[in-house]
Amino acid sequence: MNAAAGTEGNPFLDPLRFERRAPECLVVIFGANGDLTRRKLLPALYELARERRLSTGFAVLGISRTPLSDAVFRDKMRESVAQFSESGPLDAEIWEGFAQGLFYEAGNFDDPAFYQRLASRLPQIAAARQTAGNAVYYLSTQPSYYAAIAAQLGAAGLAGGGAGDGRPWRRLIVEKPFGHDLATARDLNRRLQSVFEESDIYRIDHYLGKETVQNILAFRFANGIFEPLWNRSYIRYVQMTAAESIGVEGRGAYYEESGALRDMIQNHLLQVMATVALEPPARFDAASTRDERAKVLRSIRPLDRDQVGTHAVAGQYGPARLGGRDLAGYRQEPGVDPESRTETYVAATFFVDNWRWAGVPFYLRTGKRLPKRVTEIAIQFAAAPHLVFGNHSGGEPNLLILRIQPEEGISLKFQSKTPGAGIELRGVSMDFNYGSSFGARLPSAYETLLLDAIQGDATLYTRQDMVEASWQAVEPVIEVWNNTPPDFPNYAAGSWGPQPAEEMLERRGHRWRRP
Numbered sequence: 001m002n003a004a005a006g007t008e009g010n011p012f013l014d015p016l017r018f019e020r021r022a023p024e025c026l027v028v029i030f031g032a033n034g035d036l037t038r039r040k041l042l043p044a045l046y047e048l049a050r051e052r053r054l055s056t057g058f059a060v061l062g063i064s065r066t067p068l069s070d071a072v073f074r075d076k077m078r079e080s081v082a083q084f085s086e087s088g089p090l091d092a093e094i095w096e097g098f099a100q101g102l103f104y105e106a107g108n109f110d111d112p113a114f115y116q117r118l119a120s121r122l123p124q125i126a127a128a129r130q131t132a133g134n135a136v137y138y139l140s141t142q143p144s145y146y147a148a149i150a151a152q153l154g155a156a157g158l159a160g161g162g163a164g165d166g167r168p169w170r171r172l173i174v175e176k177p178f179g180h181d182l183a184t185a186r187d188l189n190r191r192l193q194s195v196f197e198e199s200d201i202y203r204i205d206h207y208l209g210k211e212t213v214q215n216i217l218a219f220r221f222a223n224g225i226f227e228p229l230w231n232r233s234y235i236r237y238v239q240m241t242a243a244e245s246i247g248v249e250g251r252g253a254y255y256e257e258s259g260a261l262r263d264m265i266q267n268h269l270l271q272v273m274a275t276v277a278l279e280p281p282a283r284f285d286a287a288s289t290r291d292e293r294a295k296v297l298r299s300i301r302p303l304d305r306d307q308v309g310t311h312a313v314a315g316q317y318g319p320a321r322l323g324g325r326d327l328a329g330y331r332q333e334p335g336v337d338p339e340s341r342t343e344t345y346v347a348a349t350f351f352v353d354n355w356r357w358a359g360v361p362f363y364l365r366t367g368k369r370l371p372k373r374v375t376e377i378a379i380q381f382a383a384a385p386h387l388v389f390g391n392h393s394g395g396e397p398n399l400l401i402l403r404i405q406p407e408e409g410i411s412l413k414f415q416s417k418t419p420g421a422g423i424e425l426r427g428v429s430m431d432f433n434y435g436s437s438f439g440a441r442l443p444s445a446y447e448t449l450l451l452d453a454i455q456g457d458a459t460l461y462t463r464q465d466m467v468e469a470s471w472q473a474v475e476p477v478i479e480v481w482n483n484t485p486p487d488f489p490n491y492a493a494g495s496w497g498p499q500p501a502e503e504m505l506e507r508r509g510h511r512w513r514r515p
Contacts, residue, residue, distance in 0.1 A: 022048070022454040024057030024132040026125055030109060030149055031140035032062025032073070036175070038080035040206075041140065044446035046081045049098040050091060053451055057130035059101040061121070065108060073104035086444060101129055109145045115156035122158065126168075133168030136453055140175055147191040154195035173202045173453055176267045177258055178462075181478060182471040189464045202453045203462040207268040208275070209445030209452075211434065212408045214460070216275050216377075217284075219402070219410065227280070229381070231356045236397065238276065239363045239378040239513055240269055243370040247317070247328070247493070248344070252335030260346045261314075261474055261481075264366040270297065270350075270470040271462060272404075273362055276377060277352055286458040290466065297469035301351040308480040310507070315345030315498040317369040318489030327369065327493040341485055344368040347501035350473065363505060365512070369493035374515040375404040389423050396427050399513075408442065409433040 027045065029037055048054050062073055078099065082090040105121055107114030126133045137153065139146050150172060153159045159170050172192065179185025192201055207213055220227050229235070242264055248255045255263070274293040281288035303311055319329040330336060330344050345367030352362065379400040399413040410432045418424045434442060452460055490498040496514070505511055 021052070022054050022058065022451055023134065024055045024130060025134045025136060025454050026059045026061060026122065026129070026131045027136045027138060027450070027454070028061045028063060028122075029138045029140055030063050030145070032104065033064040033066055033076075034140050036140045037062070038077075039084050040444070040446045041138065041450070042077045043081050043084045043086065044444055044450055046085060046095070046098055047087055047444065047447050048451060050087060050094050057132060059103060059125050059129040059131055061125060062102070062104045063107065063109075063118075064104075065106060067106045068104050070103050074099045074102045077102060087441060109141060110148050110152070112152060112155065115152045115158065119156045119158060134170070135168065136171045136173060138173045138175075143175075143177055143180075146174055147188055150192050150195045159195050160197070160200075169200070169456070170196070171200045171202060171453060171456070172196050173204055175204055177262055178203050178267075178467050179471065180257075180262070182468060182475050185467055185471050189467070193464075198464055199458070201464075202458060203464075203467060204449055204453075205267060205271050205460075205462055206445040206449065207272055207404075208460040208462075209447075209449040210404055210408075211442045211448075212402065212404045213272055213275060214448075215410075216402060217289075221280055232358055232360050234381055235360055236380045236382045237361045237363060237508075237510055238273075239380065240273060240276075240365070240376075241378075241513070241515060242269060242366040242375045243372060243515070244366075244368050245370060245373045247330065247369050248333050248336070250334060252333045255344070256336060256340060256342050259342045260344055260366050260368070261348075261477060265346050265348060265364055266470050266474045269364045269366060270300075270473060271466070272377070273350070273364065274466070276379075277357055277362070279356065284459070289459050290461075290463050294463060294466045294469060295354075296352055297466055297473065299352045299354045299357075300469070300473045301353045302472070303476040305476055305480055308477050310504065311350075312346065312348040312477045312480075313498060313501040313504055314343040314481055314486050315347075315367060315491045315501065316340070316342065316486070316488035317344050317367075317491055317493045320492040320494050322494040329489050329493065330368070331489065341488060343481070343486070343488075345370075345491060345497045345501075347497065347504060348474075348477065349504060361508060361510075363510070363512070365497065365501065367491075367497050370496060371494055372515065373406060376515055377402040377404070378513050380510075389425060407433065408435070 029041060031037060042060070045054070045060060068076070078090070078095060081095070103125055105118060107117065122135065123133070125131065135158075137149075139149060141149070150159070174192070179188050220230060271293070274296040277296045278292035279295065281292045316330050319332065320327050330342070331338050331340050345365075347363070347365040350362045350364065351357070351359070379402070381398040381400070383397040396413070396415065401411040401413070403409045403411070412430045413427055415425045416428045418426050449460060452458070496512070502512060
């Protein structure tokens, strides 16, 4: 479902979505020697080739500063795909066919002469691989290069086209973080849009490409029993948890510049929250679905500066001894300032001021060095209005859990009578598991998103207004935390975070779920 095929089926429900082949295209990856390319992008493109989703007119051009030949680049990518492929051992025959379309060019991202060489290399690859001149530029570089690369592409005549004018189409995929705050996000939007049309800019959020996140909409809108309950009359609160058991794992220098609020809340969790809370779109195309997500983000109640202390909690993990081994605190990690004020944990309360969600708190939390790796959404329903079984009722309201990772699925918790005489109730669960139900490998988020961008389907990508609205939601928190030095570290590695995060919910009579 793309700009040229906007009448195609629902991308969330269409069983043939992954049967459609990508059109002819060259994927140009800036930062091809980076970790993202090795671990995610090339393995994802290989999986698409293995599933025969890519056209025969397909190629990849890797770009980085390090001088490499095409052959050496292919060997390096073979090692990466063999290590990180999710489909098992590398298929030598498929790889040989795929590798013939891998090319490499070395150059500095801010050097105009390099882009003139690029303007000559792209037509050569297009002729050799029959890509029809179409290109997707993937910016997997330091964010400081995003605007400069776009400007240089424009100056070299490598941007634009494809909007019905007969020229090859050119699209730009931009990795997070998109800006460092609201002002820089707006400036980056302005600079990118001076070269590319907004419809050709794809701001990637890999959480939105996860099958279980997409399934939220299918779960709501394809089942008549859930959508009537999806509102303030039946839902008491919503919890969203994105927990990591690891620390910053060698990414200390990057994390010092971002922190958990920018890295996870502004980027991922607010977008997932908008997916949970959106109104039914008129149709499932990119414009309608993104319109509804944008409305939710714009409806988030602005925090006053004096509310930040009760609505947001920052944390930073300290050292601990766990499982017989010593775990370093964040300030002891490589590349981290020994006096760092960067948060590795955030818990925040947001309210959506519209008719559907007025008064329902959305609790979002994320953190490093928590007890387990888990991402889930917990929908807490209101208690039954009258407990006819009295003290034997158990008293636990229904709970719907949408598990995003690592065990993708859905659980519905409800009360059931225990066997025997009398009425004794106990909480039980009905579980749906993706792996056991479908018996097939789930496509990775990057497989889904790369295929969508090549097809021109922006449904799962964030739009300019959505990015700016999510920055507006966290801007008061950023300002207060910048001006109020936190007392770090305030939680031990391996714990569920700082005590003030528990108190934030306790003030409303709620508590965090332990996944």
